[in-house]
Amino acid sequence: MAATSPTPTPALTAERILEATEEVLRRHGPAKATVVDVARALGVSHGSVYRHFRTKAALREAVTKRWLDRTSEQLSGIAAGDGDPRARLRDWLRALFEAKRRKAGADPELFATYMVLADENGPAVTEHIADLTGQLAGIIRDGAERGVFAVPDPAVAARAVFQATGRFHDPGYAREWERPQAEADFGSLVELLLQGLRAR
Amino acid sequence: MAATSPTPTPALTAERILEATEEVLRRHGPAKATVVDVARALGVSHGSVYRHFRTKAALREAVTKRWLDRTSEQLSGIAAGDGDPRARLRDWLRALFEAKRRKAGADPELFATYMVLADENGPAVTEHIADLTGQLAGIIRDGAERGVFAVPDPAVAARAVFQATGRFHDPGYAREWERPQAEADFGSLVELLLQGLRAR
DNA sequence: CAGATGACAGATTTCAATATCTGTCATTCC
DNA sequence: GGAATGACAGATATTGAAATCTGTCATCTG
Known part of the structure; x- marks a missing residue:
């Protein structure tokens, strides 16, 4: 009746730790979740966890980064399109809004973790913003080259x-994202x- | 040697209470200041204080309202001008930015009180925003009438x-307001x- | 010997007892 | 009699002792 682990000790990787951490954060939230x-x-x-992540903050940050990267990647698909830059910009901004709103609603505890990080200006958040702004700049630059947009500097x-x-x-x-007004605004x-x- | 109060008991008015409250808030901050x-x-x-303000929250709100109204009034001077609406809009937005930044720097404790109120959506803050948005709408409407701006609806x-x-x-x-980037942004x-x- | 462990010190959090505060109101004072 | 008072109940905040957590590291194990 050996209905136990097929892999006796699935090596402890950073990835496995991140998965477990995400699960723990989802269940307990950033305030209660501990490394233990x-x-x-x-x-x-x-x-053993400390062998892979030097501090608890680093662990939190890595989990959040992974989580944010999933959004960035989705959006990059829109940014890389080749349709009308105006429509692309609209779609991209809407997708960003929808993605954040969905995450806030569906994963409140992970979202709270993200808020903690945003509050303390964690590098992962700064990079996330830089990434998104870069995607935006790409769309705008494309629009400027096609003569649809007129801007002094796409990055600005x-x-x-x-x-x-x-x-x-x-x-x-x-x-504010759940208020009916939000859509129109x-x-x-x-x-x-x-x-x-x-x-x- | 009666070197005491020239006005023996200057009647306890709502105004005097507001002044004292502002002073107490400035000194102790919203977290520590008490009605006592x-x-x-x-x-x-x-x-006696409760004779003039039904709750502590009402007192906080009244003080903040007075404080916010001072800003609104200053800005209304700009909004009511009759120069180029574009310049007026620029000036108004800059004046708003400057006023908030100055208040945050010069009066951190009162500003913190304002933040508490903003967080809990106090009516005073909602009204303040409605007032400011109204001033903005006035400038934009003026611009639209003069043919400088083209908008479907000035209020929107x-x-x-x-x-x-x-x-x-x-x-x-x-x-963020103190970062050097802020100006350019x-x-x-x-x-x-x-x-x-x-x-x- | 690379990776895992658990005992440990110092930092942080929890918890319950205590003190303070808010808001009311019967009484007091001009 | 209208305004001020201060005792009071319930709510909230403070405090300090105990529990837990973070991060380190000497030791162990395969």
Whole structure:
């Protein structure tokens, strides 16, 4: 009746630790989750976890990075498209808004972890923002080359667009995302920004 | 040697209580300031304070309202001007940014009180925002009538502009206001928005 | 010998007892 | 009699002792 582990001791990898950590964070939230919990979930001592991640903060950061990267990757698909840059910009901004809203609703505890990180300006968050702003700049540059947009500097414009839409992706505003008003507000803001970029 | 109070007992008015409360908040901050402190500062019992303000929250709110109204009034001067609406919009947005930044720096404790109120969606904050958005709508409507701006609905555009510039007036972003980048970011965002409003 | 362990010190969190505060109101004072 | 008071109950905050957690490292194990 040996219905036990087919792999007796599946080597302890960083990846396995990240999976377990994500699960623990989902269950307990960033305030309660401990490194000991993670170790227990893996059936190892907490010392072993510290062999792969120097601090608890590094572990939190790695989990959040993985989580954020999933969003970045989805969006990069839209950014890399070759349709009308205006439509692409609209779609991309909407996808960003939807993705954040969905994560906030479906994974409140991981989202709370992300908020902690955002609050303390963790490098993972800074990189995430740089990545997204880069994607935006790509769309805008493309639009400028095609003569659809007229901007002095696509990178600067991207930064402005990203900051202008902060209310619809910055985790600090998550509470507002469920209000009915949010949809209309998002729409009119995006149209205003598109007008601002438009070549005349 | 009666070197005591020239006015023996200057009647306890709501105004005097508000002044004392502002002072107490400035000194102790919203977390530590108590109604008993306010009463002590006035030389009365705390029961007397409750005769003028039904709850501590109402008192906090009244103080913050007064404080916010000072900013609104300053800005209304700019909004009511009759120069080029584009310049007026620029000036108004800059004045709002400057005012918030100055208050955050010069009066950190009162600013913290404001943040508490903003977090709990106090009516005073909602009204403050409605007032500011109204001023913005006035400038934009004026611009539209003069043919400088082209917008479907000034009130909707005002809302969009206000939300787009949130990073430069929303208290949650106060930390960012001292970064050197902030100036440039503010400038490029405002220009983008002005382009977006511009008649073509 | 590479990787895992668990005892350990110092930092942080929890918990319960204590103190303070909020808001009410019967009484007191001009 | 209208305003002020201060005792009071329940809610909230503070405090300090105990428990838990983080991060290190000498030791162990395969």
